[in-house]
Amino acid sequence: MKENTPNNKPMQQRKRKAVDLPDLGYDLNLAASSSGDTAERGGDGQQRRLWVKNRSKDWWDKYNSADCPDDEFQKAFRMGKQTFEIICNELTASVAKENTMLRDAVPVRQRVAVCVYRLATGESLRLVSKRFGLGISTCHKLVLEVCSAIKDVLMPKYIQWPNSDSKKAICDEFRSISGIPNVVGSMYTIHVPIIAPKVNVAAYFNKHDTDRKQKTCYSVTVQGVVNPNGVFTDVCIGWPGSMSDDQVLEKSALYQRADGGLLKGVWIVGGCGYPLMDWVLVPYTQPHLTWTQHAFNEKIDEILKVSKDAFARLKRRWSCLQKRTEMKLQDLPVVLGACCVLHNICELRDELIEPVSVVEVSDDERMVPETALRSEVAMKARDTMAHNLLHHNHAGTSIL
Structure with missing residues (x-):
C-alpha cells in the first residue's frame, strides 16, 4: 500500500484542493445549459467555469444613454449620435454576434x-479597454473586425468614382473655383507614421519627415482624390513611405484605369510631386517663371487646397493617423481605408470638427519626380490654359 506523500495524495483530496483558489478579484460565472440549469458539467462531473474580470462600463453607459448630449457624444466620437446610429444600422448584419453558453x-x-x-x-x-469595460485583446479584435466590415460594406457605397452626371457637376464646380476646365479631382498624398517594421525596414524609411523632425521616421502612404466638397472619390493606401508621390501613383488602380481610357478628356490636379501627363495637371516647377505661369500656379494651388484641406480634416477627425500606431503593418490598409470611409460619411452629413484641433499637412514638400514631363500634348494644353486664364481675366492678380 502506497504512502500519502505530497506527490502521491488520494485523487479525491487533490481535486478538492484544486477548487480552493484564492480570491483574485474576478467574478465566477456559471454557464447556463439549454435545460435551464445553472452549470454545464464535463465528463468528470465537474462544473465548467468561466473567469471574467470585473470591469466598469460606467463611461460607455454614459455615452450610450439617450440622455447623453449630442455635443458631448460628438466630441468623443467625432460624429453626432444620428450619424453613429446610421453607421451601426448599416453594419449590424456584418458585425453582430450570437450569445454563447459561456458569455x-x-x-x-x-x-x-x-x-x-x-x-x-x-x-x-x-485606455480604450478601461473606457468600455472590455479586455485589451477584445478591443483590438473589435477594431479590426469593424474596420473590415466598413471596408466590405460601406467603402463601395461611400467611395465611388463619379459617373457621367456627377462628373460634369464636379468639373463645373472646380472651374468656378479656378477657371480651369475639365478638372474631375484634386489629388494629394500623405504619410501616416508607423513603428519601424521588423522586415523590409528600409522601404518604409521616410526621409522627408526624418529631415524635418530630426529623428528617424517610418511611414505608409495614403493617396486620395477628392471632389470639390472634400469627399474622397478614390484612395490608394499602404505603399511604403520611401516611395515618392509619382511612384505611389504608378502603383495605384487609378493609374491602371487611366491607362484604360477612364480619364480621357479630363484632368486630375496634383502637386509638384507628380508628373505632368495626359490626365494629371501639375504646376510649373522650373525656375524664373513668367507672369502667366505664376498666375496659372495660383489657380492650381486653389484646386490643390481642396485636397490638402480634406486630408487635414481627415487627420483631425481620426487622431490615430497622427501618431505611430500599435497595429501590425498588414492590418493598416484596412484601418486607414475605414478612416477614409468614415471621413466621407461625416463630410456628407456636415459633421463639424473641433476648431481647436488644427492639423497641417506638409507632405507635398517632396522631391520633384525624375521625369516631371511625360506628355508633350499635356505641356501644350497647360500652356494654352495658362494663357487663357491670364488674358481672359480668370487669373489672380497678386503677382502683377
Whole structure:
C-alpha cells in the first residue's frame, strides 16, 4: 500500500484542493445549459467555469444613454449620435454576434463605438479597454473586425468614382473655383507614421519627415482624390513611405484605369510631386517663371487646397493617423481605408470638427519626380490654359 506523500495524495483530496483558489478579484460565472440549469458539467462531473474580470462600463453607459448630449457624444466620437446610429444600422448584419453558453456577445453599438473611438482619439488599447469595460485583446479584435466590415460594406457605397452626371457637376464646380476646365479631382498624398517594421525596414524609411523632425521616421502612404466638397472619390493606401508621390501613383488602380481610357478628356490636379501627363495637371516647377505661369500656379494651388484641406480634416477627425500606431503593418490598409470611409460619411452629413484641433499637412514638400514631363500634348494644353486664364481675366492678380 502506497504512502500519502505530497506527490502521491488520494485523487479525491487533490481535486478538492484544486477548487480552493484564492480570491483574485474576478467574478465566477456559471454557464447556463439549454435545460435551464445553472452549470454545464464535463465528463468528470465537474462544473465548467468561466473567469471574467470585473470591469466598469460606467463611461460607455454614459455615452450610450439617450440622455447623453449630442455635443458631448460628438466630441468623443467625432460624429453626432444620428450619424453613429446610421453607421451601426448599416453594419449590424456584418458585425453582430450570437450569445454563447459561456458569455453574452458584445452589442453592435458597443462594437462600433470601440472602433470609432479608437480611430478618433488614437488612445492606446489599454485606455480604450478601461473606457468600455472590455479586455485589451477584445478591443483590438473589435477594431479590426469593424474596420473590415466598413471596408466590405460601406467603402463601395461611400467611395465611388463619379459617373457621367456627377462628373460634369464636379468639373463645373472646380472651374468656378479656378477657371480651369475639365478638372474631375484634386489629388494629394500623405504619410501616416508607423513603428519601424521588423522586415523590409528600409522601404518604409521616410526621409522627408526624418529631415524635418530630426529623428528617424517610418511611414505608409495614403493617396486620395477628392471632389470639390472634400469627399474622397478614390484612395490608394499602404505603399511604403520611401516611395515618392509619382511612384505611389504608378502603383495605384487609378493609374491602371487611366491607362484604360477612364480619364480621357479630363484632368486630375496634383502637386509638384507628380508628373505632368495626359490626365494629371501639375504646376510649373522650373525656375524664373513668367507672369502667366505664376498666375496659372495660383489657380492650381486653389484646386490643390481642396485636397490638402480634406486630408487635414481627415487627420483631425481620426487622431490615430497622427501618431505611430500599435497595429501590425498588414492590418493598416484596412484601418486607414475605414478612416477614409468614415471621413466621407461625416463630410456628407456636415459633421463639424473641433476648431481647436488644427492639423497641417506638409507632405507635398517632396522631391520633384525624375521625369516631371511625360506628355508633350499635356505641356501644350497647360500652356494654352495658362494663357487663357491670364488674358481672359480668370487669373489672380497678386503677382502683377
